[in-house]
Amino acid sequence: MTAYLDNAATTSVCKEAAEAAYRTMIEGFGNPSTQYSLGQQAKKQLDGDRKIIAAALGCQPKEITFTSCGTESDNWALRLGAERNHHKGRHIITTAIEHDAILQTCYQLESEGWDVTYLPPNQDGSVSLSDLEAALRPETALVSMMLVNNELGTVLPVQEAAARVKHYDRRILFHTDAVQAFLKLPFTPAKLGVDLLSISGHKIHAPKGIGALYIRAGLPLKPMILGGGQENGLRSGTEPTAQIAAFAAACELGKAQLTDTMTHLEDIKRYTLEQLHTLVPEAEQIGSGSAPHILALTLPGYKSEVLVRVLGDHGVFISAGSACHRGKASHVYEALSLSKPQRNGAFRVSFDRNTSREEIDYFVATLQYARDTLFPSMS
Secondary structure (H helix, E strand, O other): OOEEOEOOOOOOOOHHHHHHHHHHHHOOOOOOOOOOHHHHHHHHHHHHHHHHHHHHHOOOHHHEEEEOOHHHHHHHHHHHHHHHHOOOOOEEEEEOOOOHHHHHHHHHHHHOOOEEEEEOEOOOOOEOHHHHHHHOOOOEEEEEOOOEOOOOOOEOOHHHHHHHHHHHOOOOEEEEEOOOOEOOEOOOHHHHOOOEEEEEOOOOOOOOOOEEEEEOOOOOOOOOEOOOOOOOOOEOOOOOHHHHHHHHHHHHHHHHOHHHHHHHHHHHHHHHHHHHHHHOOOOEEOOOOOOOOEEEEEOOOOOHHHHHHHHHHOOEEOEOOOHHHOOOOOHHHHHOOOOHHHHHOEEEEEOOOOOOHHHHHHHHHHHHHHHHHOOOOOO
16 A cells, blocks of 8 residues: 655646646647647637636736746746835845745845845744734835745735735735645635735646746736747746646646535544544644644654655655755754754655545554654654
8 A cells, every 4th residue: 555645745647637738738739829720729728728727816817927836936926026126125024934945045135135034933833923023124125925834734824914014015015935825725816915926736736847926917027038928028938838738627626626625634634633643642743734734743753764764665655844855954843943853853744635544544554663663762
């Protein structure tokens, strides 16, 4: 038996998305920028897919600009948001637990003369709104706060944060990385009150290599990529129509199943905690993440990389943290000020709408085996 419990890293491509991609590659392969019938057929399909994705997100089609992934969307949002507001000042506010796509871009902006404030998390993994308000300055140009933390599952108070930022100065741009929240929680960009928002296809059963950036209507930004003027002139280059078609199919299915998916994820997460409490009581939850699909855990005294390897050898696939860390220490766990044994033993399990109780039972049994056979050390 196997148990795939690393859905925060990537999800399997659903049948509907794969079929949409195949159909587009074989039958609708025209370039949507060309004027003959095959190209116009592709353009019509592209426009329809954009409408489907926008409907799933709850925005206008013209507010969707396609990117290659969530990382590109995050990079682009910070870069263009900073450029848009540089006349106002050169100060950015973000959190210390953002995805590396945000943090690495901030580090680069710092090297170019920007001042960045990194809001620390509370012990439960959330971020204080009072800390945010205290960090605001007349020269603040941009705030970026993720909606769901990819390692802890913490739902950050983006709606309240955006409201306070706009009350302080409505000219400050607000971005949220919603990659781990899209079609896992109900929200719209307008309800959140954000100007820029990032999503990614491969977190919702679409293929890797496709994402999108929501750009609030009426917000003028400079192009990121110059060329033929695709994507409203913001990101030139022939659109990857097959990947976009797959993204739209996954969005359509995900939107239709959102209520059932949330109920299933909440049940699976609750069941996992119950089974761990009974059979591996040494396992501790990290933080108080309320997103239904991510559960951060630690088995103090054991090494997470060893646990991941042993469980993987038995067909149980989990993560020692974000897949993007590639074995490096997690800045998120570091920011929480965990003890060394807790930090060393930290790992993440994450679920999707297909996760079964049988998979959870196998995971818990395999974790029991690892606990009983590995040599623990509290150093």
